[in-house]
Amino acid sequence: MYGIADLDNCYCSCEKVFRPDLEGKPIVVLSNNDGCVVARSNEAKALGIKDGTPYYQLARQFGLPLTPVAHAKGQPIEVFSSNYELYGELTGRVVSIIRQEAPAYFRYSIDECFMYLPKSLEGDELQRWGEHLHHRVRREVGLPISIGMAPNKTLAKIASKLAKKFEVYRHCCMIDSDYKRERALEWCPVEDVWGIGRRYAARLQSLGCKTALDFARHHRDWVRQTFNNINIVRTWQELNGEDAVPNEALTTKKSICTSRSFNGMVSDKESLRTHVANYAARCAEKLRMQKTVASIVGVFVNTNPFREDLAQYWNFQEQRLITPTSSTLAIVQAAHEVVDRIFKQGYQYKKAGVIVMGITPDSPIQQDLFDTNAEEIQKMRRLDEAIDRINRMLGTETVVIGAQQYTQKDGKGKADVFSNAIKHDFRSKNPTTRWSDIMRLNASDERI
DNA sequence: TCTGGGGTCCTAGGACCC
DNA sequence: TCTGGGGTCCTAGGACCC
Numbered sequence: 140m141y142g143i144a145d146l147d148n149c150y151c152s153c154e155k156v157f158r159p160d161l162e163g164k165p166i167v168v169l170s171n172n173d174g175c176v177v178a179r180s181n182e183a184k185a186l187g188i189k190d191g192t193p194y195y196q197l198a199r200q201f202g203l204p205l206t207p208v209a210h211a212k213g214q215p216i217e218v219f220s221s222n223y224e225l226y227g228e229l230t231g232r233v234v235s236i237i238r239q240e241a242p243a244y245f246r247y248s249i250d251e252c253f254m255y256l257p258k259s260l261e262g263d264e265l266q267r268w269g270e271h272l273h274h275r276v277r278r279e280v281g282l283p284i285s286i287g288m289a290p291n292k293t294l295a296k297i298a299s300k301l302a303k304k305f306e307v308y309r310h311c312c313m314i315d316s317d318y319k320r321e322r323a324l325e326w327c328p329v330e331d332v333w334g335i336g337r338r339y340a341a342r343l344q345s346l347g348c349k350t351a352l353d354f355a356r357h358h359r360d361w362v363r364q365t366f367n368n369i370n371i372v373r374t375w376q377e378l379n380g381e382d383a384v385p386n387e388a389l390t391t392k393k394s395i396c397t398s399r400s401f402n403g404m405v406s407d408k409e410s411l412r413t414h415v416a417n418y419a420a421r422c423a424e425k426l427r428m429q430k431t432v433a434s435i436v437g438v439f440v441n442t443n444p445f446r447e448d449l450a451q452y453w454n455f456q457e458q459r460l461i462t463p464t465s466s467t468l469a470i471v472q473a474a475h476e477v478v479d480r481i482f483k484q485g486y487q488y489k490k491a492g493v494i495v496m497g498i499t500p501d502s503p504i505q506q507d508l509f510d511t512n513a514e515e516i517q518k519m520r521r522l523d524e525a526i527d528r529i530n531r532m533l534g535t536e537t538v539v540i541g542a543q544q545y546t547q548k549d550g551k552g553k554a555d556v557f558s559n560a561i562k563h564d565f566r567s568k569n570p571t572t573r574w575s576d577i578m579r580l581n582a583s584d585e586r587i
Numbered sequence: 588t589c590t591g592g593g594g595t596c597c598t599a600g601g602a603c604c605c
Numbered sequence: 606t607c608t609g610g611g612g613t614c615c616t617a618g619g620a621c622c623c
Contacts, residue, residue: 170591177591195589205589221591248594248623336621368597370621396593403588445590492592 140265140288140315141382142254143295144237144272146230147283147303149250150178153226154219156281157570157578166217169194172402172562173220183216194218206564220563228571232280240272245386253292253386262315269311289314292384293377296333297323297351317380324352324378334374334384339366355379392429397421398492402562404443405488411440412478416542418493419467419474426465426495427523434463434497436470438477443489454481463499466519467526470495471542534573 165183241254287299302312330340376383439455
């Protein structure tokens with residue numbers, strides 16, 4: 140049996156952990172640059188707010204400020220910029236509890252974790268195990284979690300939806316018989332099945348499948364011939380009770396991408412190079428974190444596709460490295476070479492990104508046959524290690540390379556590289572990761 | 588004026604290898 | 606009319622996930 144532990148409205152729930160006054164209020168969390176709604180509390184969903192709504196539209200509809208207003212009272216919706224430092228830390232605590240409770244698990248995303256369930260338990264015992272996990276996470280971290288249990292991952296996901304939806308399950312729903320399976324599939328709209336996206340859902344609906352059960356009852360050959368795709372056949376198999384979707388190969392990533400939309404437009408090459416240097420440096424850091432090196436560095440740039448009145452340009456090119464590396468300096472340099480090739484004067488750029496590919500373990504590295512500079516490489520490694528250590532201890536971007544620094548107009552102040560570039564006007568504090576944000580409670584405080 | 592960021596996998600077709 | 610068999614690698618396009 141598989142289990143899935145899925146945090147309810149993850150980002151919104153994280154915001155509530157240190158703000159109990161938010162309980163019962165509609166909350167939304169915005170994407171980078173305060174662009175779109177990416178998370179909603181139940182109360183916000185009840186107001187009809189849709190995932191992905193641009194914030195300026197929401198602000199217009201509900202009369203919300205475009206930037207924070209001091210002492211705002213009676214605002215109909217609480218708004219937050221995304222605070223990944225907080226979400227990463229709190230969800231990490233949840234995973235450490237799962238590590239203690241489940242025989243084995245693999246993290247699927249920031250807010251979901253698949254688990255293998257204890258073999259020794261069945262029926263009511265398993266149900267109680269799930270409820271215990273829910274309560275422990277709630278008590279020790281303060282986050283609400285729903286648990287689904289079933290013979291495969293697709294059915295476990297459906298079970299977790301039931302657990303969220305109906306209180307009778309006490310946050311933990313188990314599908315362990317054909318009867319329960321069919322009742323669950325009958326309830327589940329086909330577009331809500333894990334593995335069936337917008338396109339497949341539209342086709343299935345046009346073919347008369349409204350619920351997951353309608354789909355499951357078709358013949359396997361019909362599924363294979365209609366879609367000619369192995370993944371959807373596997374989804375069909377799982378709806379019928381088999382265990383068919385492969386478990387995540389817990390290997391290292393095959394590509395790593397860092398990209399951002401700009402806060403405003405960028406038209407000069409120097410600024411673009413600075414942005415790209417930051418994304419490249421971030422990619423190098425991610426490579427080192429998973430102990431890998433990359434042999435290809437790609438860069439893309441594009442203008443704002445929503446501005447149909449402006450000239451449009453999109454380009455992506457790669458630079459191959461002779462020696463695979465995770466060195467910040469080497470990857471930034473390669474990315475800059477690509478920028479020099481694809482930059483065109485006269486456009487208003489809105490977004491850029493760096494992708495590193497050809498990823499392999501960092502030892503042994505295939506050295507360049509003609510490269511006599513092995514000593515240089517060792518020096519660069521030690522430099523990166525030192526920078527990583529300082530940034531881990533004193534906060535990200537305490538040390539950056541020169542190319543990452545945005546020109547400060549006033550010529551002073553710490554180069555807070557990303558915050559200079561990205562809008563996050565509604566960001567909450569980081570009481571679990573920053574000394575300066577530690578909470579103070581007064582004896583009279585209702586939170587005590 | 589304002590519209591996110593990060594991934595994986597599959598299929599088809601062509602180039603190329605022995 | 607006839608013209609092998611078995612592979613890999615790459616790219617583009619189209620899906621999917623959170």
